[in-house]
Amino acid sequence: MTLSTRDTAEHIYANGLRNTWHPVVPSHFVKPGGLRRVTALGENWLLFRKSDGTLSMLADRCPHRGAPLSLGKHLGDRVACWYHGVEVDGTGKVTSVPGLPGCNLEGKTLVTALPVREVAGAILAYFGDEEHPEPVELTLPDPLADEDISAFLCYAEWNVPWRFAMENLLDPMHGAFLHHDSHTMYDGDTTAKFRIRETDRGYFFEKTDQRGVNFDWVELCRTGIDWVDLSIPYPPSAGPGGAFGIVGMACPVDAGRTGVFFWRYRKVQDWQRDTWRFLYRTLIEERHWAVLEQDRTMLEGLPEDADQQENLYQHDLGIVRLRRLLQAQAKQQSKADATA
Ligand code: FES
Ligand SMILES: [Fe+2]
Known part of the structure; x- marks a missing residue:
C-alpha cells in the first residue's frame, strides 16, 4: 500500500479521509x-x-x-x-x-x-487503508442517477484546504452576501435563522423562514462518498425546468489544494432539455464561473489557520457539525492504523 498506516488524525484530516470514495478528476x-x-x-x-x-x-x-x-x-x-x-x-x-x-x-x-x-x-476512486482495502458500498447522488435530470459538470482546482471547500458548502448564508451581486442570489433576506435536520444519510442545514428565494438550504449526504445537494431558484429568463440544483463534491488533492466538482442540474425532458442545455452553454455557464470565482477568491484569501481562531454564531452550526463528523472519523482512522 502507498497509503501510509502511520498517519496521525491531523494528517488525515488535512489530506483527506480514507475508507471512502472521492472524486479525482473529470x-x-x-x-x-x-x-x-x-x-x-x-x-x-x-x-x-x-x-x-x-x-x-x-x-x-x-x-x-x-x-x-x-x-x-x-x-x-x-x-x-x-x-x-x-x-x-x-x-x-x-x-x-x-x-x-x-x-x-x-x-x-x-x-x-x-x-x-x-x-x-x-472519475471516482476508493481510497482504503491497510485494514479496509475493499471498497465500501457507493450510492450515487440521486440527481446524477436520474435519467430525467440533465447535468453539466464544472470542475476547478483551488488553492484551499479541502475542508474549507466543504465548509463553504455547508454555509448557505454566504449566498446573500458574497454572491449578492450575482444573477440568482440578489434576492431574499439578509437575516435568517437556521436549523439542522437529521436524515438517514446526513443532515440538512436550512433556513427556518425562507425557502426558494436564495441559497436557502443544503443537504450533506454521506453515501460511500461525501456530497452536498442544494438548489438555487432561477429567473424565468433562464428557460424551462424551474429551480436549479447543484451537486457538489471535493477532492482533497493535498493539504492545501482541492479539486471542486459542481454538477449543475435541472429536471427537464425532451425539447425543454435541449433548450436548457443550449441556454446553459450560451448564457448561464459564464455567469456560474463568475459566481465560483467569488467563492475561490474568498476561500483562497482565508488564512491557513482560519478554523483555529473564530467567533462562530448560529449560522455556523452546519459547519460545526461537519467538523465534528470529519474529525471524529479522522481520529478513528488513525487509531485503527495504530492498532493494525
Ligand atoms: S524500471 Fe527501474 S525504476 Fe522503474
Ligand atoms: Fe458560494
Missing part, C-alpha cells in the same frame, strides 16, 4: 490510450486508460526503484517504466522485466491499484 482528463499523473490525498497516482476506455488508477511509483510510472510509455494494456523498462499492467501486476527476463518480480502484484468508477463525467 473523465476527459484521461483520453483513451492516455496516461495522466494526478495528486489525491497528498499522494501521486497514475491514471491509465486503455484504448477501449477501461480506466485504472495506480500508485505512481515503479515497483523497481520508485520512478514515476507516469513518465513511462503506454503499451496498450500496460505501462513501461521509462527508467529501466519494467512493465506493469492495469491491476498493478509486473508483467515483464525486459532487462532480466524471468526475474522473480514478474507475475507479482507490487503496485497499489485503487477501485475506480466513472460517474456523470467524473
